[in-house]
Amino acid sequence: MSEKILYTKEHEWVIVKDNIVRVGISDFAQSELGDVVFVDLPEVGDVVEEGEGFAVVESVKAVSDIYAPVGGEIVAVNEELEDSPELINESPLERGWIAEIKVEGVAQTGDLMNQQEYEAFLKGV
Amino acid sequence: MKQTPLTAKHRSLGAKMVDYAGFEMPVQYTGVLEEHLTVRSKVGLFDLSHMGEFELTGPGALATVNSLTTNDASQLAVGEIQYTCLTTEQGGIIDDILVYRTKDGFLLVVNAANTAKDYAWIEKHLLPGTKLADRTGELALIAVQGPKSAPLVEEVLKISLADLKNYTFIETKFKGINILLSRTGYTGEDGFELYFPNALAEQLWDELTAHGEKYGVAPIGLGARDTLRLEMRMPLYGNDVSEEINPLEAGLGRFVKFDKGDFIGREALQRIREQGITRKLVAFTMLEKGIPRQGYSLLDQDGREIGVVTSGTHSPSLNKPIGMGYVEVDNSKPGTIIQVQIRKKPAQGEIIKGRFLS
Incomplete structure (x- = not known):
């Protein structure tokens, strides 16, 4: 049971x-x-x-699909984003969360990167 | 990628740079929303040195301009400017441009993405006694736009602008060098465009920045340039107008002067006017959630496709989505409820009269 943050190559x-x-x-x-x-x-x-693609984040100029890092059922969405989409800019890792997905069994996160690996990945972007 | 004389300046200001029409240009500095609102409430500086400038001189210059464009350049006195279109034989818009009447002839200011195409077209259709010169590479262009633009420009250039009307220009000096100053812009705000030799660019930019500090001046990127023009319902070449579109469909009929004599595209446009256009550029706001984007389908209330979005964004001034697009003429009246196909869901919108911002 971990609560650490993991990242995808699509920057989720x-x-x-x-x-x-x-x-x-x-x-x-x-x-x-x-x-x-x-x-x-x-x-x-x-x-x-x-x-x-299960959500879409739009800036003034760009439309960006958000891809589900795991399969499952959407059990919660951050309704605050409907009126305050800027929370994604102001607090991307906390108040700007998008949705919660309930997986069957154990979430498969073996392909995801930890903080350190993600930072290294960004340097290669 | 080509650079402007201010590219290094933009980088040092921390701008996000993009390729635009082959130039490395700033798309934003601090953020599109903030930059947009700065122009609406204070004053902003734009580097537009990527735009094309051609000089037409000689005894044939007026006849050449009038044979190539839809508006009537013979109506221009020295110091006056007009918006006009270059059109194909079929009436399609090759470019939408500004024509400045100078003491020696004309200065044509064209869209950066079209500079090479326009030059070739004009060169091919020069009438006798006309000389064409491409000044794009030598001239820099800074736009100063916003309610505080007049006091700022007055201060930096040490002149009075009280008598400079919209769509007119003067020649003045900065550091002893001639510059051209017009009261024009693409934001809907009071504003000026300054054309001058590349070598002056950094110095002029720095002085505008230093004197503008008390007015809250900020540099503005292409991102906000797009939202500013869209709120004022000004078409953008490549989005809202193109060679597949004629000026009558684009709502630019008032810039087509059929009675001025012959011009390229006149016959086709006259025929189109007599037969009536079948599609029309409209502006719309959204009644449901979602942002319209270029290429999205427009539907009627029954879900039948009636057109396509050509520009769409979130309006920073109104804090709501806005768009423009072409629809069948029968569905183009202000007040008509349309639907925008946004991904899987159609979302309702309403065609409006006039601009988004009054």
């Missing part, structure tokens, strides 16, 4: 708590996007497959 972060996976975008991702002005959230109850 996940925090796994038992079989619940909380998802957001990294500080690097929000900085690249610029001012976030709209978040198209999934609905609670939606079932998503790993790798599927």
Whole structure:
């Protein structure tokens, strides 16, 4: 049972708590996007497959798909983002979380990077 | 990638640089929203040195300009400027440009992405007694836009702008060197565009920045340039107008002067005017959530496709999504409820009259 933060190559972060996976975008991702002005959230109850685009984050100029790092059922979405999408810029790792996905069994996070690995990955970007 | 005389300046200011029309240009410095609002409430500086400038001189210059463009350049006195279109034989828009009437002839200011294409087109259609010179590489262009632009420019250039009307220009001096100063812009705010030799660029930028501090001046990137023009419903070449679109469809009919004599595209445009256009550029706001983006389909209330979005964004001034696009003429009246196909969901919008910002 870990609560440490892990990252995908698509610049999402996940925090796994038992079989619940909380998802957001990294500080690097929000900085690249610029001012976030709209978040198209999934609905609670939606079932998503790993790798599927399940949310969309839009800045003034860019539209960015957010891909599900794990498959499962959406059990929570950050409704605060509907009125305050800028939380993704201001607090990407905390108040700017996007959704929680409930996985069947144990979340498979072996492919994801820890903080140190992600920082090394960014240097290669 | 080509650079402007201010590229190093933008980098030192921490701008995010992108490739735009082959130039390395600043898309934003601190953020599009903040930069946009700075221009609406204070004053902003834009490096537009990537834009193209051509000089047409000689006894044939007026006839050449009038045969190539839709507006009537013979109406211009020295010091006046007009917005106009270069059109193909079929009436398609090759570019939308500004024409300045100078004492020696004309200065044409064209979109950066079209500089090479326009030059070739104009060169091919020069009438006798006309000389064409491409000044793009020698001239820098800084736009100063916003409610505080006049006091700032007055201070830096040590002149009064009280008598400089919109769409007119004067020649003045900075550090003893001639510069051209016009009251023009692409933001809807009061503003000026300064054309001058490349060598002056850093010095002029620095003085505008230093004197502008008390007015809250900031450098503005191409990101905010796009949202500023879209709020004022100004078309962007490549998005809202192109060679596949004619000026009548784009709502630019007032810049087409059929009675001025012949010009390239006149016959086609006259035929189109008589038969009536089939699609029309409209502006719309959203009644439901979602941001319209270029290429999204526009539908009627029954879900039938009636057109396409050509520009869309989140309006920083209104804090809501706005868009422009082409729809069938029968569905183009202000007040018409349309739908924008945003990913899987159609979202309702409403066609508006006039600009987004009054």
